[in-house]
């Protein structure tokens with residue numbers, strides 16, 4: 001493979017850090033699952049509008065291709081090779097009274113973590129048989145869940161398009177045919193091995209074999225962030241007793257995209273900010289100050305609709321889960337203040 005054509009207008013972290021010299025240094029390396037640099041960078045090469053554009057095929061990718069991953073991890077999370085990751089899942093340490101008890105701004109709250117099964121390749125390098133093995137072990141694990149977390153598993157294979165589209169539209173299920181995941185090799189053998197587990201009220205969900213092998217999700221209408229976090233912690237703890245997760249002392253939970261390493265947590269609200277939306281520079285000053293990411297209403301790479309945004313923590317590694325949620329909470333309080341000042 002030759003050095004890829006990375007156009008000047010490309011703003012991804014891959015384009016920022018993959019120099020011809022670094023490419024030469026890494027291009028013939030392979031992990032023990034035969035994952036190559038060419039596979040790792042393909043999503044960013046084919047999609048120049050990527051945010052990052054780099055994926056790991058296994059835990060070893062983070063060491064085999066460290067000269068590239070380390071720079072991207074440091075740029076995204078502000079986390080260096082000498083830093084260490086820490087965890088705190090104690091809801092009592094979260095200072096998050098509902099920032100919008102009257103329900104004027106926050107439509108819904110969702111917190112998810114990504115997880116992958118220990119000693120398995122990640123999605124970009126997994127075989128069909130291994131993916132099915134992951135699905136079987138996750139389904140066995142989640143079927144043990146009780147009380148509020150009890151529910152059913154619905155494989156994508158055999159699900160009607162009508163049901164699938166309704167779940168996607170209502171923000172419960174991952175989309176189909178994402179071009180970023182396609183180029184990363186994450187959509188291979190679709191829809192086999194993929195599915196969704198959820199409880200009766202759809203306040204607790206587990207996505208199986210999408211970008212990560214598990215996305216454990218807690219969500220509900222309104223702004224009770226602490227209740228959503230508490231439910232999620234209960235679920236993570238119970239699933240962890242059944243399914244061994246891939247973890248590293250340095251990088252925390254191992255995920256296929258380097259943005260998700262560490263806590264692998266994205267805590268978000270869907271929030272109506274129609275006035276602030278008219279002054280994007282003020283909006284972005286606040287989101288930058290609180291380390292927040294702005295997404296559209298249908299997830300990553302989607303647009304906002306009617307002044308409603310998906311606001312979430314950007315940093316996930318080198319901070320605890322409580323800090324990740326606190327970043328989002330503190331920023332949301334500031335955004336609501338700004339929106340109020342503009343509407344009065």
Ligand code: ADP
Nearest residue numbers: 108109110171266268269270297298299300310
């Ligand atoms: P992920 O959160 O797993 O990185 P996406 O950004 O693609 O993935 O979001 C997945 C789905 O979750 C999308 O349908 C998105 O609209 C929905 N979602 C995200 N945050 C919220 C929220 N606070 N309330 C309701 N739905 C949400």
Ligand code: IOM
Nearest residue numbers: 050051052053180257259
């Ligand atoms: N997590 C992943 N979907 N994303 C950061 C892709 C990208 O834009 O590079």
